[in-house]
Each structure stands twice: as C-alpha cells, then as structure tokens.
Amino acid sequence: MNPQERTPLFTGVVEHAKQNPVQFHIPGHKKGQGMDPEFRQFIGENALSIDLINIGPLDDLHAPHGMIKEAQSLAAQAFGADHTFFSVQGTSGAIMTMVISVCQPGDKIIVPRNVHKSVLSAIIFAGAVPVFIHPVMDTTFGIAHGITTSAVRTALEKHPDAKAVLVINPTYFGVVANLREIVELAHSYNIPVLVDEAHGAHIHFHPDLPESAMEAGADMSATSLHKLGGSMTQSSILNVKGNLVSPTRVQAVISMLTTTSTSYILLASLDTARRQLALHGKEMLAQTIRLANQARNQINQIPGLYCMGQEIVGSEATYALDPTKLTIHVSELGLSGYQVEKWLREKYQIEVEMSDLYNILCIITFGDREKEIQLLISALQKLSQEHYNNQSITKVPIYLPEIPVLSLLPRTAFYSEVERVPLKEAAGRTIAEFIMVYPPGIPILMPGEIITQENIRYIYENVESGLPVLGPEDTTLEYVKVIIKHSAIQG
Numbered sequence: 105m106n107p108q109e110r111t112p113l114f115t116g117v118v119e120h121a122k123q124n125p126v127q128f129h130i131p132g133h134k135k136g137q138g139m140d141p142e143f144r145q146f147i148g149e150n151a152l153s154i155d156l157i158n159i160g161p162l163d164d165l166h167a168p169h170g171m172i173k174e175a176q177s178l179a180a181q182a183f184g185a186d187h188t189f190f191s192v193q194g195t196s197g198a199i200m201t202m203v204i205s206v207c208q209p210g211d212k213i214i215v216p217r218n219v220h221k222s223v224l225s226a227i228i229f230a231g232a233v234p235v236f237i238h239p240v241m242d243t244t245f246g247i248a249h250g251i252t253t254s255a256v257r258t259a260l261e262k263h264p265d266a267k268a269v270l271v272i273n274p275t276y277f278g279v280v281a282n283l284r285e286i287v288e289l290a291h292s293y294n295i296p297v298l299v300d301e302a303h304g305a306h307i308h309f310h311p312d313l314p315e316s317a318m319e320a321g322a323d324m325s326a327t328s329l330h331k332l333g334g335s336m337t338q339s340s341i342l343n344v345k346g347n348l349v350s351p352t353r354v355q356a357v358i359s360m361l362t363t364t365s366t367s368y369i370l371l372a373s374l375d376t377a378r379r380q381l382a383l384h385g386k387e388m389l390a391q392t393i394r395l396a397n398q399a400r401n402q403i404n405q406i407p408g409l410y411c412m413g414q415e416i417v418g419s420e421a422t423y424a425l426d427p428t429k430l431t432i433h434v435s436e437l438g439l440s441g442y443q444v445e446k447w448l449r450e451k452y453q454i455e456v457e458m459s460d461l462y463n464i465l466c467i468i469t470f471g472d473r474e475k476e477i478q479l480l481i482s483a484l485q486k487l488s489q490e491h492y493n494n495q496s497i498t499k500v501p502i503y504l505p506e507i508p509v510l511s512l513l514p515r516t517a518f519y520s521e522v523e524r525v526p527l528k529e530a531a532g533r534t535i536a537e538f539i540m541v542y543p544p545g546i547p548i549l550m551p552g553e554i555i556t557q558e559n560i561r562y563i564y565e566n567v568e569s570g571l572p573v574l575g576p577e578d579t580t581l582e583y584v585k586v587i588i589k590h591s592a593i594q595g
C-alpha cells in the first residue's frame with residue numbers, strides 16, 4: 105500500500121467519533137447536542153462529531169507523538185520536506201513562526217517591500233531589523249512581481265550578517281523568480297531562505313508548474329493548503345528542510361503562537377488534502393492547467409481584455425508563471441478592476457478573487473469544471489460588448505516610492521508614545537503606523553521610518569490620481585501618527 109493513501113489523523117478522529125464516547129470534556133456543544141438547533145442542522149452531525157479537542161487518544165498539536173505526528177510525517181514526504189508542521193492559524197501563523205524562529209531582537213532579515221502584513225507583524229514581534237528589497241514592477245498590469253537574484257546579491261553583499269532572506273514565491277499573480285538561484289546564493293552565505301508560498305500549495309504536484317520551495321532547496325516554506333491545496337480555510341502547513349533551521353525551535357515557536365484549542369476539523373482537512381494532492385494531484389492539476397489555458401485563450405480573444413500569459417516570462421523577476429492564475433487587465437474597457445468586480449457580482453453572481461485599479465484576478469483550481477469557465481467567458485464577452493469602445497481609463501503611471509530611512513526598530517516604534525500631526529507638516533518625523541498604496545500594495549511608510557517631503561508628495565500624488573492609499577487610522581490622510589519627541593525638561 106502506498107503510505108500516502110493513509111489518513112491517520114482523519115481516520116483517527118472518525119474512528120473515535122464512531123465509538124460515540126460519553127464526553128465530559130470541551131467543546132461543550134457535545135457532538136452538537138448543546139448547540140443552537142438551526143446551526144446544528146446546517147453544519148451537520150458529521151462535522152460536529154469530529155469537532156473534538158486534544159484528549160489522550162487524539163494526540164496534541166503542541167507535542168505531536170501519535171496520529172498528528174504521523175499525518176505531519178506523511179505531509180513532509182508528500183511536499184519533499186524533512187519536517188512539516190500543521191497550522192490552524194493560516195499561513196499568517198506559519199509565516200510568523202518562520203520569522204520568529206530565525207530572528208532574535210536586533211537581527212537583520214532581508215525581505216521584499218511588498219510582503220504580507222504577517223511578515224511585518226513578525227518583524228515587530230521579533231524585534232528584527234528589516235532590510236527591504238524593491239520588487240520589480242510590471243508597468244502593463246501595474247502590479248509588483250518578486251525580487252531578483254541580483255537584488256538579493258546586492259543585499260547580501262551589504263548585509264552578510266542577515267539571519268534570513270524571505271521570498272514571496274509565487275506572487276498572488278502566479279509569477280516566480282529563480283528561487284533555486286536565490287537559495288544557492290543565500291546558502292553560500294549560510295543564510296536560510298524562508299518562502300511565503302501562500303499562493304503555491306499546488307505547484308509541487310505538477311511538473312508544468314513552477315518549482316516549489318522545497319524542490320528549490322529552500323529552508324522553510326509557509327504553504328497555504330487552504331488556498332489552493334483543497335483543505336479548509338485557516339488550515340496551512342509549514343515545511344522545513346536542511347540543517348540551517350532547527351526543527352525543535354520551529355516546534356517551540358509555532359506552539360507559542362498557536363491556540364491550545366486546535367480544531368480537529370481543520371487538522372483532519374489538512375490530512376485528507378495532502379492525500380488527495382499526493383495521490384491525484386498530478387492528474388487533477390493537468391485538468392486545471394488545461395481549463396485555465398483554455399480560459400486564457402478565450403479571454404484574449406475578447407476585445408478590450410488581456411489575460412497575462414507565458415509571454416511575460418523571461419526577465420529576472422519573471423522566471424516562470426503559474427498558468428492557473430488569470431490576471432485579467434480590464435482598463436481598455438474604460439472600467440477599473442473594482443468596477444468589473446462589481447459588475448460581475450451584480451449581473452452574473454460571479455465572485456472574483458480580487459480586483460485592483462486595472463485588473464481582476466480569477467483563480468482556477470481543481471474545484472472548477474468546464475461549466476464555470478464558460479460562465480466566466482460569457483460574462484466577460486457581455487462585459488466587453490457593453491463597454492468596449494468606451495474610452496480606456498486614464499492610466500496612472502505606477503512607480504515605486506523610495507524606501508525611507510529606518511530610524512527606530514519597527515518594534516520600538518510600535519511601543520512608543522505617539523501623537524497625531526498634520527501629514528503636510530510631518531516631514532522629518534518618525535511614523536508609528538503603516539501607509540500603503542494599492543496597487544501595487546507596497547508600504548510607502550512603516551512604523552519606525554522617517555517621513556520625507558518626497559513621501560508626502562508621493563502620497564498626495566497617488567490620492568489625486570485616484571489610487572487608494574490605505575493604512576493610517578485617519579483615513580482622510582489629514583493626520584498621521586508619529587513618535588512623540590520629548591524635549592529636554594528645563595531646570
């Protein structure tokens with residue numbers, strides 16, 4: 105028997121529930137009996153029967169030794185890792201674990217400027233010093249790709265004492281850098297590579313998809329099984345490989361960040377998602393890739409629409425593309441991505457993954473069939489018939505803000521006393537909050553950085569162009585929170 109056919113955790117909880125034990129433990133709904141009847145009926149008895157807690161026979165995610173340990177080992181085997189840790193706190197929890205496992209207070213970590221907020225949160229928790237790298241911008245789509253090997257090389261030459269390099273691979277839009285090359289470079293400095301693989305849970309399972317973090321030799325990857333791997337929302341995995349990172353340290357950190365009431369429904373869904381990927385991933389993904397490519401070709405024949413494809417591949421930042429992501433550029437229709445998202449919802453009950461000023465993003469997974477794809481195509485054809493020939497929207501050139509000077513550790517800034525000052529007069533002050541512009545979703549300022557006149561001009565320029573500037577408590581952007589300057593007390 106192929107060991108990947110086994111689901112020790114899922115089978116274990118189901119067998120336990122079948123024995124119908126009398127429960128004097130939490131959860132207090134006790135197999136649903138004590139639950140609001142409408143919800144109980146809706147959710148169903150099966151789900152409630154395995155909504156259990158870490159009693160003796162069911163192992164413990166905080167110190168796995170039984171069915172959870174076995175399930176994690178099978179996942180490690182499937183993903184080509186030495187160790188896999190299950191997360192019931194999403195990939196955010198796994199990312200924070202990666203960063204905190206390798207960074208101590210004052211340690212440097214090399215990260216792209218467009219990282220997910222969980223990376224920035226972890227930098228604050230760890231007291232680490234971020235060394236930012238600008239991602240490469242795509243001027244057609246107005247989105248950020250990944251970071252290049254050359255940029256990582258420059259960062260490592262300047263900061264050979266960094267404790268880790270973090271890479272987003274693939275990006276939300278399915279673009280990857282030459283991860284293997286970045287890993288080899290970082291390893292030549294004995295520095296581990298941590299991969300935010302939130303959008304790449306499936307790529308390990310089909311040879312036509314970009315190389316996964318573990319295949320490329322990375323040391324850790326936070327991989328959202330719930331996004332594209334078929335498990336339930338909030339469940340994720342953290343893969344560890346090689347000897348630059350201590351798995352016992354990772355276990356200790358993930359445990360510190362995890363609830364003691366871990367959901368067995370989420371854990372069991374990780375176990376079965378892994379089985380499905382390991383046994384059937386290749387054939388299921390072959391079909392997914394076929395459907396996505398078919399959709400891409402059809403979309404590219406619709407007047408006014410452009411769906412990103414393999415033609416973007418070939419630069420240092422665009423080493424390969426995951427074809428299952430449909431990034432559809434809509435500005436030639438005279439509409440923004442937001443307007444198209446709303447139009448699809450209202451007219452066709454279609455919900456896209458996300459939209460920005462110029463694009464919508466649709467993800468195709470092995471949950472899709474021909475029927476859904478054709479519905480999307482018909483909707484987009486109708487959209488084009490209604491809107492093409494209108495003028496295309498005036499495109500705002502999207503360029504990157506300068507990365508400001510960090511005057512305080514983000515953690516120190518986070519814990520400092522703050523005051524609100526008018527943004528117009530804030531040059532020279534140290535900011536205590538985030539300000540970012542979306543697209544491209546890159547922080548203009550983060551806690552601890554010194555605001556410059558150039559930053560203020562950039563913010564106002566973006567607001568005037570209609571680009572959403574987000575982050576500060578004062579959403580009107582009139583005021584900004586800065587660190588209080590204490591002047592000397594007069595004697």
Ligand SMILES: Cc1ncc(COP(=O)(O)O)c(C=O)c1O
Nearest residue numbers: 193194195196197220300302328
């Ligand atoms: C690039 C990236 N990293 C990390 C995450 C966090 O994943 P999760 O929602 O599973 O916590 C996301 C979520 O959207 C993401 O887009």
